Amino acid sequence: MAIEHDKAWPEQLRVSADRRTLNVRFADGRSCELEAELLRVRSPSAEVQGHSPDQRVTVAGKADVTISNVLPVGNYAVRLVFDDGHDTGIFTWKFLSETGETKDEVWAGYIAELAEKGLSRTA
Template identity: 45%
Template structure:
């Protein structure tokens, strides 16, 4: 775990509802609040084992109220829908950044399979 990428910079952008994290690898990722909320490592989202994931609906306009450091290994964001039980370890955040495109496509496909129509927030 000691050679896992570590954040060098963490910025919460409340207006755009994004979290920007720079890592010691030189890479930087920007995560939407919706992406973090729907991919939270919490049991509420992930379930208690493989195949128990709970599809998160209606999170298009969720925002991050605050972020708290948890020791030297994780962040705990509090979302405006009162979700605050996801501990995002550095390696989880790095993985979410590296695999954003495939994770997001899979999430959108799952929403479509469930018959859920995402709100268009650009209006």
């Protein structure tokens, strides 16, 4: 059965005690752990994604970033505030659902992109 990410609805969002992971449990029984670093470097904000694919920025040096706050945005998303000051990404339920399902591929793509550009996860 295909997952309908557009209809993904979280029952619970919880930041881990060390603030490095967002734990999401969806109403359909799925759950995922999304690392703060991954969410920060793939933030859906214009600052990271740009206004077109060729404007997307590779964000390096965020291995130690943590989530400072989770703020509701209507009934469709949250705004994550990171300890490096980034706070403009609106993380929709669809985004969280898709990222949870494709996390391994997203991580691999990020690591490859860093290597290609001579960048590092650490500062």
